[in-house]
Amino acid sequence: xxxxxxARGPALYAATLIMVCGLVWRLxxxxxxxxxxxxxxxxxxxxxxxxxxxxxxxxRSFPRxxxxxxxxxxxTIGYAMHIGLxxxxxxxxxxxxxxxxxxxxxWPALPKGIVAIASGVTLVSLLLVILxxxxxxxxxxxxxxxxxxxxxxxxxxxxxxxxxxxxxxxxYETLLTWHIxxxxxxxxxxxxxxxxxxVFVFAGRAALGARQARKGALQ
Amino acid sequence: xxPMPPSRAPKIAPATRRIAESRSQEDxxxxxxxxxxxxxxxxxEAATWMEACLHCGQCAEACQFYVETGDPKYTPIWKIEPFxxxxxxxxxxxxxxxxxxxxxxxxxxxxxxxxxxxxYDSCNMCGRCTMVCPAGIDIADLVEKARHGMFDAGLVPxxxxxxLAGKERETGSPFGIAPNAMxxxxxxxxxxxGVEMHVDEPRAEVVPxxxxxxxxxxxxxxxxxxxxLNHIGVRWSFMTKGFDADNVSLTAGDREGQKIxxxxxxxxxxxxxxxxxxxxxxxxSYTEMRWEAANTVGHALPFRVLHMSEYLAxxxxxxxxxxxxxPKDGQGHGVTFHDPCQVSRRSGRSDAPRRIMQALGLDLHxxxxxxxxxxxxxxxxxxxxxxxAKTLRNHAFDIKKRQVAETGADTVxxxxxxxxxxxxxxxxxxxxxxxxxxxxxLVAEQLDEKEKTS
Ligand code: SF4
Ligand code: SF4
Numbered sequence: 001x002x003x004x005x006x007a008r009g010p011a012l013y014a015a016t017l018i019m020v021c022g023l024v025w026r027l028x029x030x031x032x033x034x035x036x037x038x039x040x041x042x043x044x045x046x047x048x049x050x051x052x053x054x055x056x057x058x059x060r061s062f063p064r065x066x067x068x069x070x071x072x073x074x075x076t077i078g079y080a081m082h083i084g085l086x087x088x089x090x091x092x093x094x095x096x097x098x099x100x101x102x103x104x105x106x107w108p109a110l111p112k113g114i115v116a117i118a119s120g121v122t123l124v125s126l127l128l129v130i131l132x133x134x135x136x137x138x139x140x141x142x143x144x145x146x147x148x149x150x151x152x153x154x155x156x157x158x159x160x161x162x163x164x165x166x167x168x169x170x171x172y173e174t175l176l177t178w179h180i181x182x183x184x185x186x187x188x189x190x191x192x193x194x195x196x197x198x199v200f201v202f203a204g205r206a207a208l209g210a211r212q213a214r215k216g217a218l219q
Numbered sequence: 220x221x222p223m224p225p226s227r228a229p230k231i232a233p234a235t236r237r238i239a240e241s242r243s244q245e246d247x248x249x250x251x252x253x254x255x256x257x258x259x260x261x262x263x264e265a266a267t268w269m270e271a272c273l274h275c276g277q278c279a280e281a282c283q284f285y286v287e288t289g290d291p292k293y294t295p296i297w298k299i300e301p302f303x304x305x306x307x308x309x310x311x312x313x314x315x316x317x318x319x320x321x322x323x324x325x326x327x328x329x330x331x332x333x334x335x336x337x338x339y340d341s342c343n344m345c346g347r348c349t350m351v352c353p354a355g356i357d358i359a360d361l362v363e364k365a366r367h368g369m370f371d372a373g374l375v376p377x378x379x380x381x382x383l384a385g386k387e388r389e390t391g392s393p394f395g396i397a398p399n400a401m402x403x404x405x406x407x408x409x410x411x412x413g414v415e416m417h418v419d420e421p422r423a424e425v426v427p428x429x430x431x432x433x434x435x436x437x438x439x440x441x442x443x444x445x446x447x448l449n450h451i452g453v454r455w456s457f458m459t460k461g462f463d464a465d466n467v468s469l470t471a472g473d474r475e476g477q478k479i480x481x482x483x484x485x486x487x488x489x490x491x492x493x494x495x496x497x498x499x500x501x502x503x504s505y506t507e508m509r510w511e512a513a514n515t516v517g518h519a520l521p522f523r524v525l526h527m528s529e530y531l532a533x534x535x536x537x538x539x540x541x542x543x544x545x546p547k548d549g550q551g552h553g554v555t556f557h558d559p560c561q562v563s564r565r566s567g568r569s570d571a572p573r574r575i576m577q578a579l580g581l582d583l584h585x586x587x588x589x590x591x592x593x594x595x596x597x598x599x600x601x602x603x604x605x606x607x608a609k610t611l612r613n614h615a616f617d618i619k620k621r622q623v624a625e626t627g628a629d630t631v632x633x634x635x636x637x638x639x640x641x642x643x644x645x646x647x648x649x650x651x652x653x654x655x656x657x658x659x660x661l662v663a664e665q666l667d668e669k670e671k672t673s
Contacts, residue, residue, distance in 0.1 A: 025312055025313075026270065026312045026313065028312070029266075029311070029312025029313075030263050030266035030267050030269075030270060030312065031263050032263075033261060033262050033263045033266050034262060035262055035263055036260070036262050036514065038513075038514065039513035039514050039517070039518060039519050040509065040510045040511070040512070040513045040514065040519075040520075041513070041519065041520070041523065041524075043566065043567055043568075045567050056355060060353055060354075060355055061353075064350060064351065064592075066588055066592040067277070067280060067281060067350075067351045070280035070281075070286070071277045071280050071351065074275055074276065074277055075277075078275070078353075136276065137289075137291040138276040138279045138285070138291045138294050139274070139275075139276045140291070141291040141292070141294065141297060142274040142276055142294065142296070142297060143274055144274070145322075146322075147274050192313060192316070194273060194274065196270065197271065197273050197354065200267065200270045200271040200354065201271055201273065201353060201354045201355075203267045203270075203271065204267050204268050204270075204271030204352075204354040204355040204356055205353075205354065205355035206355070207263070207264040207267045207268065207355065208349065208355035208356075208357055209355065211264065211357075212567075215510065215565070215566055215567055216566075216567040217564070217565060217566050217567030217568075217591075218567070219350050219564070219591050
């Protein structure tokens with residue numbers, strides 16, 4: 001078995017298993033805590049808990065105007081990185097092929113040039129994120145090993161992906177192997193650290209939305 | 220998680236421990252008590268928030284303490300850092316892994332003592348940071364839980380806040396005002412202001428709770444309450460068996476004291492068959508009665524809980540409250556309004572005071588950030604009751620002062636006793652001449668008795 005076979009086979013299964021089980025464990029760990037029924041009367045402008053949760057999940061994706069003056073840089077870099085990642089994952093032909101092979105689902109790929117630009121934007125954004133964490137007083141104070149590890153584990157697949165798409169520097173197979181392995185490293189770390197925000201950021205919004213909806217104080 | 224760099228820990232002298240018996244307790248016992256206090260009542264909501272932080276730092280930009288001082292230690296989520304660490308080590312879904320690999324250092328009592336300033340002196344529990352957080356983390360709620368832990372470990376700031384909470388738990392009033400003394404004071408205020416006062420009536424549809432701060436500093440507001448309720452013509456009464464609308468215990472983190480106060484008010488209002496309990500111009504205790512009391516007593520309340528501004532807005536709408544418009548000031552300065560965080564942002568009722576101001580014909584010049592976006596005055600969450608926090612509080616108030624000045628208004632109206640005090644002190648300390656007015660007092664001055672009888 002070559003390293004590429006290993007990366008495509010057992011390593012992929014193991015990484016997927018760890019990611020899914022880890023996330024389920026972490027989610028169950030919080031979801032199973034005793035839930036207290038709220039006996040307070042709801043507010044005069046109350047909305048349903050579920051619609052409040054959903055509304056908050058969506059609305060928090062857009063920055064609130066009153067804060068934008070002070071949060072513009074963080075928001076811009078965050079948007080650039082996340083949109084870039086979405087374009088790479090959902091628009092890159094090899095990624096679509098992978099999904100098609102696994103599920104049968106298929107959709108048209110974006111032109112290679114666009115995916116290349118998105119990859120560049122994502123890479124630069126990730127580097128800026130690191131730079132800001134190292135220099136901004138608040139971010140320096142908050143940042144820990146988990147933060148840097150999570151960024152690094154996102155950055156390496158993007159970097160190997162760019163090299164792979166350009167078929168440069170190293171032989172194609174070697175690059176492919178390292179690209180897949182780096183994605184698997186990301187998948188393995190995902191449930192344990194900050195990367196779990198792919199789930200928890202929405203769970204946090206939903207929890208707030210449900211509560212504030214009852215009060216009629218959704219913002 | 221990285222260990223706490225000692226240079227980053229707030230540098231203040233270790234706190235005096237408030238609970239006498241705590242002195243003899245081993246540090247570990249007190250630490251355990253702190254963590255237990257923190258995680259009691261921890262449901263899926265709070266646990267989700269503990270897992271959700273991205274360390275994006277945006278909450279700092281929403282907090283007056285960071286924005287005005289530029290000191291990163293005032294970053295909202297950093298204020299609960301030791302509790303986050305302890306949660307990860309002891310309670311989180313991966314706690315065994317965190318311990319095994321030493322991913323989070325254990326928290327020490329000294330660390331918590333250092334954190335006292337961050338959890339008490341520099342948090343108004345105003346929830347502004349909650350609005351900016353992309354993960355929807357209610358940091359104010361987590362700070363409240365952390366304060367439970369701090370209280371249980373005997374780490375409440377002793378001056379004023381701790382002392383007042385202790386008195387409140389003992390006597391039911393932060394100033395130790397006994398029911399009969401309260402009754403005498405209320406009747407005296409009625410006499411002095413020539414207002415018919417109703418105290419401890421056997422039946423009453425409407426019961427206003429009383430803030431001891433109003434009693435001591437703003438008795439006019441108590442007279443105004445009576446005057447307005449008499450005008451509306453409802454059957455009402457103050458109830459001295461449970462009146463304390465301050466609930467200092469809540470801000471101190473004393474759950475037991477908080478419960479004692481809440482239960483007394485609920486019992487008093489229930490006994491006289493109240494349909495409405497009015498929380499006077501007050502913030503945190505409104506939140507407690509409005510959103511927590513039912514859970515504290517374990518059943519739905521048999522009456523509605525309304526903030527004074529909500530009650531007045533309803534009475535206006537129902538045609539029970541008749542107001543004369545305020546004559547326009549010649550210079551056209553107009554007035555501005557400060558939204559109390561707990562009513563406006565946290566409970567979604569920015570509309571109520573504005574309806575009243577409209578009925579009064581006030582020329583309202585809104586602050587640049589108003590309604591749910593309003594900045595806290597800096598005194599909320601018990602900060603006004605911490606003597607040593609004065610300089611920091613005035614720093615936090617600067618943003619408010621600037622925004623008020625920008626409106627050009629010569630008076631700022633408030634609907635919360637705590638805000639009123641903070642504004643008065645803040646303006647005085649800054650040598651500003653802007654007036655601070657209570658909206659309730661203004662309503663009482665502008666009652667239109669002729670319109671009422673016609
Ligand atoms: S804004 Fe929210 S997610 Fe960002 S650091 Fe603050 S608490 Fe964490
Ligand atoms: S609740 Fe208010 S005072 Fe406390 S950290 Fe958040 S913004 Fe700052």
